[in-house]
Amino acid sequence: MTAGPLFALTLLAVLGTGLVAGVFFAFSSFVMRALALLPPAQGAAAMQSVNRTVLNPVFLGVFAGTALLSVAVVVLSIARGFADGGPWLLAGGVSYVAGTFVLTRVVHIPRNDTLMRVDADSAEGAEFWARYVPAWTRWNHVRMLASLVACAFFVVALVNG
Template sequence: MTNGVFLAVALAAALGSGLIAGVFFAFSAFVMRALARLPAAQGIAAMQSINVTVLGPAFLTVFVGTALLSLVAVVLALVWWAGAGSGWALTGGLLYVAGTVGLTRVVHIPRNEALARVAAGSDSGRAYWTRYLREWTAWNHVRTVAALAACASLVLAMANR
């Protein structure tokens, strides 16, 4: 493997991981807190709208594209294991795929789908909203750390190359 290919993949995956970490950080730091301050019906309606809007091309291109680049980084690291920085590339790629895509699929999507089914002004909606805010945000903290750690690992892969 040439250094150029390794560095290009690691750089692109690091940038994507960092960008996604920033998005997740925003939700953990202030978006979910702001939604929690609203009356439940308004918070639910806002989050339902966010969950539809996020499925647009801008976010999905970065989110899925970074996952694909991370998988390429993992493969390159395994194929060229003896190369400097391969361990960091493997770590970064796995952190992104498992810690962001995996958690999104297993934890966040099911909660978002359940939230989409509740009536914003209903008693059951308010009860679910309280649990949703707590659980979704707690797991989002984990996604944030995973994406940031993936970014750092990929930067270290490049630095060690």
């Protein structure tokens, strides 16, 4: 792939997908485990705090910006007739947008919204927390893998395109 707009956008997509994969890896490998070890009210309250603070321009810029970059490299690749690593760019774009961005909207945001509405100190909060942690974490593994796979596809596109 020669230097130019597609190269630059793909390089930014590599960085974005890698950053997002790292965040999700942290949650999958130790953050959720640490929260699950706390008493339910404390774990739920800590996750409620995480869910409030993640809504910031830096994280959302990288998370949503990477989705936009993914779409842009796919569109540019299609416009160029799938030259310059086009199939890899398509695979990376689909992996990130479907496996990370859409999955977050469909699975994680509704769960997080429900958690935000429960009283962490209540019996209902403890019951919800007991169901929340394993389901949220399981789906987070999928997001992490999708982001990592997207990163790998974009790297392959840069190297072989």
